Amino acid sequence: MDAVKLVVDLRESGLKPEVYSYLIAMTAAVKELNEFAKALRKLKGFARGGLITELDTESTELVEKYQSDLLADGVRLSNWAIQEGNSSFHGVVHERLLAMFIVAGRGIEAERQLWEMKLVGKEADGDLHDIVLAILASQKETSAIARMLTKVEVSGSLRKKKSLSWLLRGYIKGGHFDKAAETVFKMLDLGLCPEYLDRAAVLQGLRKRIQGPGTVESYLKLCKRLADNGLIGPCLIYLYIKKYKLWIIKKL
Numbered sequence: 001m002d003a004v005k006l007v008v009d010l011r012e013s014g015l016k017p018e019v020y021s022y023l024i025a026m027t028a029a030v031k032e033l034n035e036f037a038k039a040l041r042k043l044k045g046f047a048r049g050g051l052i053t054e055l056d057t058e059s060t061e062l063v064e065k066y067q068s069d070l071l072a073d074g075v076r077l078s079n080w081a082i083q084e085g086n087s088s089f090h091g092v093v094h095e096r097l098l099a100m101f102i103v104a105g106r107g108i109e110a111e112r113q114l115w116e117m118k119l120v121g122k123e124a125d126g127d128l129h130d131i132v133l134a135i136l137a138s139q140k141e142t143s144a145i146a147r148m149l150t151k152v153e154v155s156g157s158l159r160k161k162k163s164l165s166w167l168l169r170g171y172i173k174g175g176h177f178d179k180a181a182e183t184v185f186k187m188l189d190l191g192l193c194p195e196y197l198d199r200a201a202v203l204q205g206l207r208k209r210i211q212g213p214g215t216v217e218s219y220l221k222l223c224k225r226l227a228d229n230g231l232i233g234p235c236l237i238y239l240y241i242k243k244y245k246l247w248i249i250k251k252l
Helices: 002-012 019-048 057-084 087-103 107-119 126-138 142-153 157-174 177-189 196-208 215-228
Strands: 236-241 246-251
Touching (some): 057 087, 107 142, 157 177, 157 196, 177 196
């Protein structure tokens, strides 16, 4: 954070640091955001374990402000680097911005940087595409996901399975189990087998929400599809009709 503040202060005081200084400061911002995110995850873990109390509203706002301020500084640094550097720096600048937004969990902004990189002739690594796809899925950004999947559609089977697995895990993380189930169906339609833990997580998520509207149908449909593909054993469905004190058992 000190490196970021130093370069920003120098620039705002009327001095012009070397262009590389902006890139170094952006790298420092990525590192700070990463350390901050790890500390925040650990803090939330302690809260879930009952070791500390949950963050109150004021603390949450301070956390969000710190992250937003750091991202804003990173964007300012990127603007200066692009303004004062030549075009050969543009790809690296967008790469740094991409890393910042990924670490901060900003899916839409991260997706934009992927396209910006492409426009300046720098292709991001496939794994970065998958990470952004997972973030977008966790936030259920439907339009952005559709744009990202256009690249997945024309990729090979191994790459396609990896990308769709990240998409699936993103939906699971965000609690969007209906979309996760749809992704499982899509993978099976393409002849791709979702990982066991992913399948189990989707089933468990739907089962916990079994009383929600439409969830029963989604759960039964997923069970049947997995059973048809030999990925789970036959399913027995129990239905109790209280009025008649009657149990109905059906095998899917």
